[in-house]
Amino acid sequence: MSERAREIRHVLETEGATVHENMIEDNAKRYEAFADVPEYGELKAEARAAKENAIERLPELVETVTEAVESRGGNVYVAEDAADANDYIADVVDGTVVKSKSMTTEELEVNDAIEAAGHDVWETDLGEFVVQLAEEKPSHLIGPAKHKSQEEIAELFASKFDLEDPPETVEELTAFARDFLGERIKEASVGMTGANFVAAETGTITLVTNEGNARKCVEATDTHIAVGGLEKLIPSVESLEPFLELLPRSGTGQDLTSYLSFFGPGKASPRDDDQEFHLVLVDNGRSELREDEDLREALYCIRCGACANTCANFQQVGGHAFGGETYTGGIAPPWEAAVHDLDAAGDANDLCTGCSRCVEACPVGIDIPWLNTAVRDRRNHTGESFDFLPDAISGEDGNPPTSSRVFGHVGLLARLGSQTAPVSNWLADAKPTRWLLERTVGIDARADLPTFTRETFTDWFESWGPQVSRADARRTAVVYPDVYTNYVRPERGKATVRVLEALGVRVRVPEAPESGRAPYSQGMLSTARKQAEATLDALAPHVADGFDVVTIEPSDLAMFRREYDRLLGEDADTLSAESYEVFEYVYGLLENGADSTALRAGDGDLSYHSHCQQRTLGLEDYTTEVLSRLGYETETSSVECCGMAGSFGYKADYYELSEAVGEDLAEQFDGAERVAASGTSCCEQLERFGFDADHPIELLAP
Amino acid sequence: MSIAGTDGFADALADLDVTLVRTTEADAPGAIADLLRGDTVGVEPDCCSLPESVNTDPTWAEIETADTGVTPAALGVAEFGSVLVHETGRGEERASLHPRRHVAVLAASDLEPDLNAALPRIAEAASSTGSAVLTTGPSATADMGGLVVGAHGPETVAVVLVEDA
Numbered sequence: 001m002s003e004r005a006r007e008i009r010h011v012l013e014t015e016g017a018t019v020h021e022n023m024i025e026d027n028a029k030r031y032e033a034f035a036d037v038p039e040y041g042e043l044k045a046e047a048r049a050a051k052e053n054a055i056e057r058l059p060e061l062v063e064t065v066t067e068a069v070e071s072r073g074g075n076v077y078v079a080e081d082a083a084d085a086n087d088y089i090a091d092v093v094d095g096t097v098v099k100s101k102s103m104t105t106e107e108l109e110v111n112d113a114i115e116a117a118g119h120d121v122w123e124t125d126l127g128e129f130v131v132q133l134a135e136e137k138p139s140h141l142i143g144p145a146k147h148k149s150q151e152e153i154a155e156l157f158a159s160k161f162d163l164e165d166p167p168e169t170v171e172e173l174t175a176f177a178r179d180f181l182g183e184r185i186k187e188a189s190v191g192m193t194g195a196n197f198v199a200a201e202t203g204t205i206t207l208v209t210n211e212g213n214a215r216k217c218v219e220a221t222d223t224h225i226a227v228g229g230l231e232k233l234i235p236s237v238e239s240l241e242p243f244l245e246l247l248p249r250s251g252t253g254q255d256l257t258s259y260l261s262f263f264g265p266g267k268a269s270p271r272d273d274d275q276e277f278h279l280v281l282v283d284n285g286r287s288e289l290r291e292d293e294d295l296r297e298a299l300y301c302i303r304c305g306a307c308a309n310t311c312a313n314f315q316q317v318g319g320h321a322f323g324g325e326t327y328t329g330g331i332a333p334p335w336e337a338a339v340h341d342l343d344a345a346g347d348a349n350d351l352c353t354g355c356s357r358c359v360e361a362c363p364v365g366i367d368i369p370w371l372n373t374a375v376r377d378r379r380n381h382t383g384e385s386f387d388f389l390p391d392a393i394s395g396e397d398g399n400p401p402t403s404s405r406v407f408g409h410v411g412l413l414a415r416l417g418s419q420t421a422p423v424s425n426w427l428a429d430a431k432p433t434r435w436l437l438e439r440t441v442g443i444d445a446r447a448d449l450p451t452f453t454r455e456t457f458t459d460w461f462e463s464w465g466p467q468v469s470r471a472d473a474r475r476t477a478v479v480y481p482d483v484y485t486n487y488v489r490p491e492r493g494k495a496t497v498r499v500l501e502a503l504g505v506r507v508r509v510p511e512a513p514e515s516g517r518a519p520y521s522q523g524m525l526s527t528a529r530k531q532a533e534a535t536l537d538a539l540a541p542h543v544a545d546g547f548d549v550v551t552i553e554p555s556d557l558a559m560f561r562r563e564y565d566r567l568l569g570e571d572a573d574t575l576s577a578e579s580y581e582v583f584e585y586v587y588g589l590l591e592n593g594a595d596s597t598a599l600r601a602g603d604g605d606l607s608y609h610s611h612c613q614q615r616t617l618g619l620e621d622y623t624t625e626v627l628s629r630l631g632y633e634t635e636t637s638s639v640e641c642c643g644m645a646g647s648f649g650y651k652a653d654y655y656e657l658s659e660a661v662g663e664d665l666a667e668q669f670d671g672a673e674r675v676a677a678s679g680t681s682c683c684e685q686l687e688r689f690g691f692d693a694d695h696p697i698e699l700l701a702p
Numbered sequence: 703m704s705i706a707g708t709d710g711f712a713d714a715l716a717d718l719d720v721t722l723v724r725t726t727e728a729d730a731p732g733a734i735a736d737l738l739r740g741d742t743v744g745v746e747p748d749c750c751s752l753p754e755s756v757n758t759d760p761t762w763a764e765i766e767t768a769d770t771g772v773t774p775a776a777l778g779v780a781e782f783g784s785v786l787v788h789e790t791g792r793g794e795e796r797a798s799l800h801p802r803r804h805v806a807v808l809a810a811s812d813l814e815p816d817l818n819a820a821l822p823r824i825a826e827a828a829s830s831t832g833s834a835v836l837t838t839g840p841s842a843t844a845d846m847g848g849l850v851v852g853a854h855g856p857e858t859v860a861v862v863l864v865e866d867a
Contacts, residue, residue: 072829072832124854126843126845126846126853127843130845130846143844143845144845145845148847149847150848151847152847153846153847170846170847170848170849171850173846173847174843174846174850177846178853178854181854182854199825202825202828202829203829204825204828204829210841210843210853211841211842211853211854212799212841212853212855212856213853213854215795215799215835215855216799216854216855218833219795219796219799219833220796236825237821237822237824237825237828237829238821238822238825240821241817241818241821244817245817252844256782256784256836257838258837258838258839258840258841258842258855259835259836259837259838259841259855260784260835261833261834261835262824262825262827262828262834262836263828263832263833264828264829264832264833265832266831266832267789267831267832267833268790268791268832269791269833270791270792270796
């Protein structure tokens, strides 16, 4: 077992259960909070535009805020890096520091600097206090102690404080911490806060909080030091509106948090002396990130943690496995790369499967899977290769790990496997082969490998031929023979053809290359781009002929609709517009007069798991609606992702994590009579748990 | 603020478990007195008087040990049931924060329908004195393994809406 696999197993065993309970709950709260906000999309677009604008204007906003703060008697310091910020802060600090929660100060490791300067520093956010006492790192952007249960916190307090009657219930623990920290706040001379936003025009920082500790830290001390990354600057308090509507709902599922503090220089106060105000704006790699065309949008992050809450992998292990030196969750890798280095980004980066559920959850619409792909591509281009694989499957993608190369070229392997089936299947199942695959390629020996079919989908179609004449055709469509349908699951391809023909569609199934999804997900952008170009070349003539493109595998449709724009730019616009998910297409045909009685009628219950990327594209409902029209009582899963995610569940490092994610789905479908799933991976994952799962299109074929 | 807006405010406060008392300038001192618990410190609002039992010139120690703090609310946001604690140098922030109970006194004419309408006034308040806090319900935490109402800040909140002010 690899070191990483052991580490993940340890986290699963020690923190997994608590993390899981908290994340599932927080994720559900976000959905509930937005359920009655019909303008979510508009707010999201508004917030996105406001961040794009602010980052564009950043140098000007720094000037504006400096002027505003200084004119009101405060100080602004723009720190080049962590050491610079810490030096400034250590210089200002003249006694005990009480802090409210701030990820930017975690990034600086300012507590170490303050202690080195001879002063005490106390975290007063209750979660941060727990983490400080435990000498751990936060496991979540907004819930630092989400990995700790009430019992563990009680044990921690009992071990750290000599108490006759140690607190046990959540109320007792809260009261104890409040009183203890209340004393620290009283002794302190400096209150240090973060800044969720910094309004440049008035030099006003905004804190979005619930506990009230930030207010106390500021109110009760002689000096207020507010620390924020440069990306926190926005023009004015008025420009906060979309963020204040989005951040609490995205983060904690509250319509609004208990406190929105608007603090700045020149505070009025009943105290005798004026309070000092220092705004420390931290660069530490942010200016470079701003110049980075691929990663710039990471700066739009408002640190709500929704990308973590919605992430199937994060829900199992939390930020101690899914994180870097400071940041956690899907957004961590570009941030770790910017403020630390590419190495620090690695662990979190490898846990992003590209399922894309965070794209929907992110209140500023950051394309987090893309950021992870871009970081992965960069990691692939560092380090040395000791690889035995031929250049044919490494090419210009740098030096990705062997497993990435193998999975990134799954199409080539599938082709070889199919040409040599059934021998390839016997070989792949043989114990010595599996041992070798785990040792050399990193494919877990416990994983069931796909069985390759000798007759491919395109072979089959050649003898089947189009069954609907040009004259009778309602529409004309190409069925895209994705690599899984073509070599592993041709039955769903055949079913798609029969369904479309039954509805009066003249079908073509051309030979076409892989979409590029596999190398894309391994961060092998050069190969992905080549495959995308070749796929576009193969499909474009059909589209020009007036054929629609129907896809079966949702991850390939997501390539056409989302990722091709990154890889090919506007050249891919037509393909993107003319491509459909098969049930989306069937729904459209039925809506436009096609006769549903031409399809096989259904009856009884069906448990259906929609593919993660299909849901992000907003396409789940077409499948359930068509199934319902045909007579099925459909129950859908609510899990974000099946956990297999293409190659992820095969990798020896992540086999157990993938299994843990899959258990959530298996539990929901426990006792189900009939199961269907749109993705190949989803079917494979369900099969691992003993379900017999196929694409739902196979239920419709006459 | 229209009656409909006031009702929206009442609904939002009910969802937050915040007591709302609607009163008039003349009846306000009595209505406020009913909401006070134990030792009380406070800051005089513009829209009405406080009952005489409120200590309006407390020492730091008196604030720390007070059971109730009563302060003016500079504005309200009907949509969310929020009230703005605007520090003007008279100690609004500490009186609303340290005691376990906060009673906010709001003139109905200062009730805004939503954040969009409130933000310019919040911006003005914050830049004029450097401290304004939009408070929505009691303080809370979920950091100790379960939700607890009453973290560092107040555990209960009441709002007195002075309807003819």
